[in-house]
Amino acid sequence: xxxIYFAIMLLCTVMSFAQDRSREKxxxxxxxxxxxxxxxxxxxxxxxxxxxNEYEKERHELRHKQWVEIKSKLKDVGSLNEQxxxxxxxxxxxxxxxxxELEKNFLNKIRKVISAKKTLVLMRSEEDFKRQxxxxxxxxxxxx
Numbered sequence: 001x002x003x004i005y006f007a008i009m010l011l012c013t014v015m016s017f018a019q020d021r022s023r024e025k026x027x028x029x030x031x032x033x034x035x036x037x038x039x040x041x042x043x044x045x046x047x048x049x050x051x052x053n054e055y056e057k058e059r060h061e062l063r064h065k066q067w068v069e070i071k072s073k074l075k076d077v078g079s080l081n082e083q084x085x086x087x088x089x090x091x092x093x094x095x096x097x098x099x100x101e102l103e104k105n106f107l108n109k110i111r112k113v114i115s116a117k118k119t120l121v122l123m124r125s126e127e128d129f130k131r132q133x134x135x136x137x138x139x140x141x142x143x144x
Contacts, residue, residue, distance in 0.1 A: 030129055037125040038118055047113040055106040062102065066095045 040048055070092050073080070080088065110119055 026133065033129045034122065034125055037128075038114070038121055040114065040118070044114050044118075048110070051106070051109050051113055055102070055109075058102055059099070062095060062099050066092070070095070 034052075035045070038044075038048075070088060073088055077085070107119065110122070114122070
């Protein structure tokens with residue numbers, strides 16, 4: 001589960017630095033990739049995408065919150081006093097708990113929409129997509 005969070009954080013970081021057009025392109029590629037791998041019926045797709053899109057939106061908001069509240073302050077960690085460091089660490093742990101709760105709620109909702117097997121395929125497909133995206137990013141970055 002921690003690897004999932006790391007990968008999500010990495011993906012969100014990569015995506016946050018991309019231009020808006022690139023973000024939309026990545027989102028479209030992800031939708032196409034998941035659609036292909038999940039093999040959803042039209043009824044499943046109709047119920048699946050609103051739940052998934054809401055989850056993605058909330059996950060993005062949490063990542064943004066984490067960036068604003070924590071990651072930006074880590075650059076100057078040497079200038080923090082112990083109390084500020086404790087507060088920052090507490091904020092980080094709270095956001096991690098919120099993320100875990102979000103993930104749990106999403107899985108409970110999505111299990112009502114698609115089968116458990118397709119839910120597992122979704123989880124694997126998201127990981128595969130992230131790996132491919134990171135690989136592509138590294139290849140493009142190295143090719144410059």
